[in-house]
Amino acid sequence: MVDSAHLSLHVPEPAVRPGGQPDFSNVKIAKAGSVPRPEVDVASEDIRDLAYSIIRVLNRDGEAVGPWAGSLNDEELLTGLRNMMKLRAFDARMLMAQRQGKTSFYMQHLGEEAVSCAFRKALAKGDMNFPTYRQAGLLIADDYPMVEMMNQIYSNESDPLHGRQLPIMYSSKEHGFFTISGNLATQYVQAVGWAMASAIKNDSRIAAAWIGDGSTAESDFHSALVFASTYKAPVILNIVNNQWAISTFQGIARGGSGTFAARGLGFGIPALRVDGNDYLAVHAVARWAAERARRNLGPTLIEHVTYRVGAHSTSDDPSAYRPKTESEAWPLGDPVLRLKKHLIVKGVWSEERHVQAEAEIMDEVIEAQRQAEAHGTLHAGGRPSVRDIFEGVYAEMPAHIRRQRQKAGY
Amino acid sequence: MARMTMIEAVRSAMDVSMARDDNVVVFGEDVGYFGGVFRCTQGLQAKFGRTRCFDTPISESGIVGTAIGMAAYGLKPCVEIQFADYMYPAYDQLTQEAARIRYRSNGDFTCPIVVRMPTGGGIFGGQTHSQSPEALFTHVCGLKVIVPSNPYDAKGLLIAAIEDPDPVMFLEPKRLYNGPFDGHHERPVTPWSKHDLGEVPDGHYTIPIGKAEVRREGSAVTVIAYGTMVHVALAAAEDTGIDAEVIDLRSLLPLDLDTIVRSVAKTGRCVVVHEATLTSGFGAEVVSLVQEHCFYHLEAPVVRVAGWDTPYPHAQEWDYFPGPGRVGRALAEVMEA
Numbered sequence: 001m002v003d004s005a006h007l008s009l010h011v012p013e014p015a016v017r018p019g020g021q022p023d024f025s026n027v028k029i030a031k032a033g034s035v036p037r038p039e040v041d042v043a044s045e046d047i048r049d050l051a052y053s054i055i056r057v058l059n060r061d062g063e064a065v066g067p068w069a070g071s072l073n074d075e076e077l078l079t080g081l082r083n084m085m086k087l088r089a090f091d092a093r094m095l096m097a098q099r100q101g102k103t104s105f106y107m108q109h110l111g112e113e114a115v116s117c118a119f120r121k122a123l124a125k126g127d128m129n130f131p132t133y134r135q136a137g138l139l140i141a142d143d144y145p146m147v148e149m150m151n152q153i154y155s156n157e158s159d160p161l162h163g164r165q166l167p168i169m170y171s172s173k174e175h176g177f178f179t180i181s182g183n184l185a186t187q188y189v190q191a192v193g194w195a196m197a198s199a200i201k202n203d204s205r206i207a208a209a210w211i212g213d214g215s216t217a218e219s220d221f222h223s224a225l226v227f228a229s230t231y232k233a234p235v236i237l238n239i240v241n242n243q244w245a246i247s248t249f250q251g252i253a254r255g256g257s258g259t260f261a262a263r264g265l266g267f268g269i270p271a272l273r274v275d276g277n278d279y280l281a282v283h284a285v286a287r288w289a290a291e292r293a294r295r296n297l298g299p300t301l302i303e304h305v306t307y308r309v310g311a312h313s314t315s316d317d318p319s320a321y322r323p324k325t326e327s328e329a330w331p332l333g334d335p336v337l338r339l340k341k342h343l344i345v346k347g348v349w350s351e352e353r354h355v356q357a358e359a360e361i362m363d364e365v366i367e368a369q370r371q372a373e374a375h376g377t378l379h380a381g382g383r384p385s386v387r388d389i390f391e392g393v394y395a396e397m398p399a400h401i402r403r404q405r406q407k408a409g410y
Numbered sequence: 411m412a413r414m415t416m417i418e419a420v421r422s423a424m425d426v427s428m429a430r431d432d433n434v435v436v437f438g439e440d441v442g443y444f445g446g447v448f449r450c451t452q453g454l455q456a457k458f459g460r461t462r463c464f465d466t467p468i469s470e471s472g473i474v475g476t477a478i479g480m481a482a483y484g485l486k487p488c489v490e491i492q493f494a495d496y497m498y499p500a501y502d503q504l505t506q507e508a509a510r511i512r513y514r515s516n517g518d519f520t521c522p523i524v525v526r527m528p529t530g531g532g533i534f535g536g537q538t539h540s541q542s543p544e545a546l547f548t549h550v551c552g553l554k555v556i557v558p559s560n561p562y563d564a565k566g567l568l569i570a571a572i573e574d575p576d577p578v579m580f581l582e583p584k585r586l587y588n589g590p591f592d593g594h595h596e597r598p599v600t601p602w603s604k605h606d607l608g609e610v611p612d613g614h615y616t617i618p619i620g621k622a623e624v625r626r627e628g629s630a631v632t633v634i635a636y637g638t639m640v641h642v643a644l645a646a647a648e649d650t651g652i653d654a655e656v657i658d659l660r661s662l663l664p665l666d667l668d669t670i671v672r673s674v675a676k677t678g679r680c681v682v683v684h685e686a687t688l689t690s691g692f693g694a695e696v697v698s699l700v701q702e703h704c705f706y707h708l709e710a711p712v713v714r715v716a717g718w719d720t721p722y723p724h725a726q727e728w729d730y731f732p733g734p735g736r737v738g739r740a741l742a743e744v745m746e747a
Contacts, residue, residue, distance in 0.1 A: 130479070161516050171515035178482060179515035183506045189472050190507070193479025193487075200435060200461045200485065207479070219499070223472030230467055392513050393551050395520070395575040398620065398664035401551075 014249035018319060022329035027305070029275075029331055032059035033066020037284075040292045044270040051261040051271035054305055057280035062341035068284040072121075074348045080121065080279050081339045081349070083141045084113035085358060088336060089365045090136075090146060091310075094153055097369070098167075098314045102377035103153050105167045107133050111309030111327065114279040114335035115240055117141045122286035123176065123208065130178045130191035131210045133168055134240065142175045146365065150372035157382030158375040164388070185211055185218030188237070192228045195235035195293070206234040206293040214245020216260055217253040225301075229267035232298035236289045237269070239301065240276065242308035247321040264301030276306030277332040279339045305332065386410055413603040414610040417587045419561035420450045420526070423568035424488060426614050428458050431486060434572060436463045438473055438490030438526075447492055448528055448587060470500035477523045478508050487523050488572050494529040494581060495541045508577040509552030524571045524578045529557070530638050530685050531717075531731055532585035532595070536724040542637075542686035542717070547579045548663045548695065554578040554619055555663040559586065559640040560607035563660055566617030574619060583637035591638055592645035593733040622666035624673070628655035631679035631744055634670060634696055636662065639683040639732065646737035654681075654741060662692055670696070671703045678709040679744045683737055688716040710747030713740045 015023040035055045038047050057069045064070070072080070091108035098106040109116070116137030123129070129138050139149060148160055152170055155163040161171060171179035178194075181187055191209030198205045211221060216239060228235055239260045243250050250260075257263060264271030270292070274285040282304065289300035307330040311318050323329075343349035376382035390397065390405040397405075414422060428434045436454055438446070442465035445452025454463040466473050470491055477487035491497045497504070504525065511521045531540035547555045554576055558564035564582065571578035585591050589599040590607075602608030626644055630653040633643040640658040647654040655673050659665065674680050680700050682693040693714040700712050715732045723730055 128482070160518075161514065164516065165514050169514070171518045173515075173518045179511055179519050181507060181510075181514075183502055186475065186503060186507050189475030189503075190479035190482065193476030194483045195479070196476060197435075197480035197483035197485045200480075201483075220471055220475060220503075223467075223469045223475060226467045226469060227472050227476050392517055394554075395512070399667065400664060 012251040014251065014322070016323055016326070018321065018323055020323055022323045022326040024329060024331050027331060030054045030056060032056040033069070035066070035068070037067035037288070040288055040295065041297055042270065044265065044268050047270055048265055051265055051273060052259055054273045054275050055281050055285055056275040056278050057284060058278045058338050058342055062338070062345040064280055064342060068281055071284040071287050072280060074346065076121065077279070077339065077343060078348065080117060080283070081336070081343060082357065082361070083117040083137065084279070084336050084339065085361050086365070087113050087117060087137050087140045089361045090140065090149070093365050093369055094150070095314065097153070101379065102373070103155070103167050104378055105314055106153065107168050107313045108310045109134055109137060111330070111334065112240065112242055112276065112306050113137055114282050114339070115276045115304045115306060118279045118282035119208070119238070119286045122283055122290050126176070126205045127207065128176045128178060128191070128194050128205070129208045129210065130187035130194070131180060132187070132212055132240070133180055134212070135210055136168065136170070139170060139172065139175055139177055144172055144175045146368040147371045150369055151375055154372060154375070154377045155384065156372065156376035157384060159384060162388040163384035184215040185220040189220045189224040189227060192224045192233045192235050195233040196227070196231050199231070199234055199296070204294060206236070206290060208236045208238060210238045210240065212245060213239060213241040213243070213250045213260055214248060214253045216263065225264065225267045225269065228299040229269050234293035234296065235299045236286065236293060237264070237299055237301040239303045240306065241303050242306050244308050244312065244318070244322070246312045246316060259303060261301060261303035269299050269301050271301040271303070273303045273305055275332055276304035277335040277338060279335055280342070307332065411609055411611055413608045414561045415588050415602050415608070416558070416561045416564050416582065417448055417450050419565040419610050420568055420582060421452060421454070422610065422612070423565040423572070424451065424454060425457070427488070427569055427572040428454065428462060430614060433485045434488060435480065435485055436488050437466050439466055439468055439492045441465060441490050446490060448584065450526070451490065470496055471503050474500040474503040474508065474525060478503060478511070478521055481521045481523045482511070482519050486572060489523065489525055491525060491527040493539050494527040494543050495538045497527055497543065501546070504547070504553065504577070504579070505550045509550050512576065513552060520575060521577045522575050524568070524580055526580045526582060528584040528587070529581040530583045530585055531722055531727060532591065532638065534724065534727055537721045540722040542684065544581055544662055545686060545690060545692045548692055552577065553663060554661070555581070556619060556661050557581045557583065557637040558660060559583070559637055559658050560590065560605070561602050561610050562607045563617055565610050566615050567619065567660065569614060570616040570619050573616065578619070581637070585638045586641070590641045593642035594645070595728045595731070595733070617660070620661045620664040620666055622660055622669040623658045624655060624669065625658045626654065626656040628653040629677055630654060631681060631741055632657060632673040632677045633681045633683060633737070633741070634659065635683040636660065637685070639685055642732060642734055643683055643737055646734040646741060649734050650738045650741055652741045652745060667699060667703065670700065674700055674704040675707045678707050680708070680712045681715060681737065681740045681744055682712065683715045683732060685717050685732060687719050688714060689719050691716050710744045713744050715740045
């Protein structure tokens with residue numbers, strides 16, 4: 001007889017906690033260039049392996065190798081490097097601004113710059129992203145003005161969102177960036193709806209959905225997959241696996257599943273894992289998925305394997321839950337340094353030019369900051385009107401809100 | 411002009427809207443080929459094609475979430491939640507997303523969606539097919555909330571809702587789908603074909619959102635109701651012989667405060683009736699507004715008649731459902747005070 005009276009609950013734990021030696025031996029990394037590049041009309045069941053491997057282009061020597069190489073020319077790569085450097089400099093200044101009390105909150109992208117910057121370059125004007133809070137690179141890479149981003153972060157008098165949103169929750173229809181929600185995963189299924197609409201109207205535009213590894217546990221993630229699969233929506237379903245959901249390691253949301261990408265397989269959605277710290281690989285995979293969507297071949301799921309080097313937000317202290325040296329041990333390296341090395345190996349970049357570019361970019365960011373701060377910061381200078389609280393809840397202000405506005409003295 | 415049930419009127423509203431505007435799409439569980447469990451969407455797929463009217467997976471959050479995305483694209487989705495009781499998985503999408511998108515993006519993105527759902531009891535639906543969740547929506551700034559009480563209003567209000575630039579919750583009292591109901595469950599439902607408000611224009615017309623309608627003029631007491639309870643209130647006035655003025659709110663958010671204040675200032679007495687449970691129900695909001703705006707006109711405390719603060723029972727449905735007897739006793743109570 002089986003003894004069933006002594007069950008115990010399995011609660012997954014990361015391999016290492018603060019004070020321990022970082023351990024990424026569980027991350028199986030395919031050799032750069034070793035993963036095949038299928039035709040875009042491939043059947044999902046024929047590429048199941050791609051949901052378990054990692055597509056990489058840049059090797060340790062900084063060379064672009066294998067079938068996923070060659071999607072970008074030198075000029076495009078230099079632009080990519082510059083965009084990632086710009087995002088990193090922007091983060092550094094805004095993090096400092098938050099520490100100086102100029103705003104309430106900030107979230108940086110350190111270590112994840114390649115994901116959003118490279119992905120944006122695979123999209124066309126008019127396509128729509130439904131991002132999370134860690135894809136500002138979509139805006140930077142689309143040349144959205146940094147001053148506007150800072151105005152939003154400062155909630156100042158020129159904030160395009162009139163002080164109504166938490167810092168970094170940008171919105172720009174023109175730049176294909178859907179208004180960010182603080183509620184997790186809601187945007188994932190909205191992206192599928194946008195893509196379905198584009199298909200209903202026989203348009204050529206596509207959508208991209210974004211989610212973090214932790215938020216894949218939300219029911220809207222699963223709703224999005226079933227709708228995307230059912231209607232073969234022209235959408236790219238991105239999962240940014242940066243290993244951490246605030247303090248919770250990715251094994252909690254992943255459960256017993258092999259990888260996050262593998263979740264697409266049950267829905268018949270082609271699923272690929274990509275080295276999220278490899279600008280060339282992210283771009284190549286995104287372009288492959290975008291071509292599938294545009295050719296009406298349906299959705300693609302991409303797991304971007306990366307590492308959140310910084311804290312979750314300015315309210316977080318990662319040293320409380322992971323070894324301080326863990327980010328240095330991350331086996332996929334730094335996306336900026338890897339692209340820089342590649343460009344140097346190609347002979348189109350140098351250490352000197354990099355140092356010079358860093359200085360130029362920082363000057364550019366500081367100048368943008370100066371301009372933004374001239375319009376005020378959260379607690380000083382110009383701020384949105386109190387009247388703005390009451391505007392824009394509805395297209396037309398109903399009587400009860402008008403009465404409340406008048407009561408408030410506006 | 412034709413005699414229509416509320417089901418036919420709702421269907422006609424979608425038909426007219428889809429014919430006028432290619433951007434109107436209709437979807438939800440079973441709404442496509444079959445035409446919905448109440449047949450509100452019957453024939454729309456055959457007429458407008460499978461990409462304008464289609465079935466969805468059983469995922470309310472998916473239905474509303476994709477509708478929001480479609481609205482951001484530029485379509486005007488009119489979706490069905492099969493029963494109001496099933497909207498809870500979509501509550502996050504409705505309250506934190508649909509309701510907020512215009513505000514949080516400063517108009518960069520908008521959300522002109524309509525979410526239709528059969529609501530209320532009186533059909534032996536038990537706990538999960540009888541709920542009236544309107545107060546869960548009226549607490550949410552950014553939504554509009556409509557509860558029609560007859561086919562004429564249902565069609566005009568639904569077309570207005572589809573054309574509205576903001577998200578609208580459209581709650582259809584299923585007890586009224588086939589005819590008006592006086593609250594006496596032992597009597598059969600009167601078909602709408604015998605009722606003035608069952609006469610519905612075939613073509614396009616709208617009824618403004620946010621305007622109440624006085625269904626019965628009176629001078630002794632104001633009864634404020636919506637949906638099925640309008641008919642119960644009318645029956646109670648008739649049964650008691652009390653000279654009650656019955657207001658049909660039609661739109662709960664925004665609310666027609668002027669009509670309420672004008673009436674209560676005239677009658678000096680007020681009874682508020684709804685099917686939903688009493689505590690923190692929409693009646694609490696109405697009573698509060700009456701107190702704020704009509705206090706010096708009141709000759710008696712305002713009384714609420716509502717469903718009990720329990721889940722909706724199956725076998726005891728008619729002891730739960732506020733009928734003309736309970737409304738009549740409330741009328742007598744405020745008249746005696």
